[in-house]
Amino acid sequence: MDQAAYGFxxxxxxxxxxxxxLEADSAYHYPSREAYELFNLRIEFRTPQGEVxxxxxxxxxxxxxxxQDMEARDSVRAVTPDxxxxxxxxxxxxxxxxEISGPCAFVYEAPNERATGESFTSDPDFRNVExxxxxxxxxxxxxx
Numbered sequence: 720m721d722q723a724a725y726g727f728x729x730x731x732x733x734x735x736x737x738x739x740x741l742e743a744d745s746a747y748h749y750p751s752r753e754a755y756e757l758f759n760l761r762i763e764f765r766t767p768q769g770e771v772x773x774x775x776x777x778x779x780x781x782x783x784x785x786x787q788d789m790e791a792r793d794s795v796r797a798v799t800p801d802x803x804x805x806x807x808x809x810x811x812x813x814x815x816x817x818e819i820s821g822p823c824a825f826v827y828e829a830p831n832e833r834a835t836g837e838s839f840t841s842d843p844d845f846r847n848v849e850x851x852x853x854x855x856x857x858x859x860x861x862x863x
Contacts, residue, residue, distance in 0.1 A: 720840075721747040721748055721749070721750050722748075723745065723746070723748070724745065724746045724747075724748065725744065725745050726742075726744070726757075727741075727743040727744075727745065727746035727755070727757065728739045728740070728741070729782065729784070730741045731787045731789075731814060732787075732813070733814070733817075737765060737769065737813075738764070738765055738767075738781045738814070738817070739762055739763060739764050739765060739812075739843075740762065740765070741757075741760065741761075741762045741782060741789065742760065742761050742762075742856055743757035743758055743759060743760040743761070743765070743780070744758055744759035744760075744769065745757075745758045745759070745776045746758070746782075748809055749757045750763070751844060752783075753783055753784055753785045753786075754781050754782065754783050754784070755781070755782045755784065756779070756780075756781055757779065757780040757782055757830040758776075758778070758779055759778060759779045759787060760772065760774050760775075760776065760777055760779070760791060761775070762774070762775045762789065762791070762812070764812075764843035764844065765796055767778075770800075771799045771848040772800075772843045772844035773798060773799045773800075773841075773843050773844050773845065774797065774798050775791055775795065775796070775797040775798075775810065776794075776795075776796050776797075777791035777792060777793055777794055777796070777810075778793035778794050779791075779792045779793045780792055781823075785859045786814060787814040788811070788812060788813075788814050788815075789811070789812040789814075790809065790810070791809065791811075791812075792809050793808070793810070794805050794808075795809060795810045795821075797810070797843075797845075798835070799820070799844055799845060801830075802829070802830055803805050803827070803829040803830075803845050804826075804827070804828045804829075805810055805825060805826070805827050805829070805841075806826045807821040807823055807824065807825040807826075808821075808823045808824070809821055809822060809823050809838065813828070815849075817842065817843065818840060818842060818843075818846075819840070819841055819842070819843055820838070820839070820841070821839050822836055822838050822840055822841065822846060823837075823838065825836075825838070825839050827839075827845070827848070827850075833851070835848070835854045836850040836851060836852050836853040836854060837850075837851045837852035837854075838850065838852070839851070857858065
């Protein structure tokens with residue numbers, strides 16, 4: 720570690736447009752790895768128009784400043800403005816694909832549905848989700 724930062728904030732951009740705002744309580748910079756280790760992080764994924772697509776929080780993560788890719792670990796929770804929620808143990812963001820993915824079990828909840836599975840790939844606002852080993856999808860009526 721070469722530097723420590725407190726109140727860390729970075730903007731992830733594409734073609735000059737802010738696509739995400741990343742903040743953390745603290746960050747350790749490792750220049751040889753081109754990475755920051757982050758603690759108590761929050762990231763807002765945004766549309767090209769600047770609207771929030773989803774907000775992700777976790778206790779720890781890694782941000783690669785060259786590629787602008789990010790990994791969140793430990794109590795990962797992503798929430799969309801319309802109250803769809805994804806929780807998992809680990810999640811990666813691939814800036815080039817504008818895609819999030821998780822290699823471990825997840826729970827997805829929306830106002831009228833709930834699903835669980837082993838792993839997933841999605842856009843940051845959960846509109847196009849691909850999941851493996853889906854073990855439950857229920858609507859509000861089925862759960863009552």
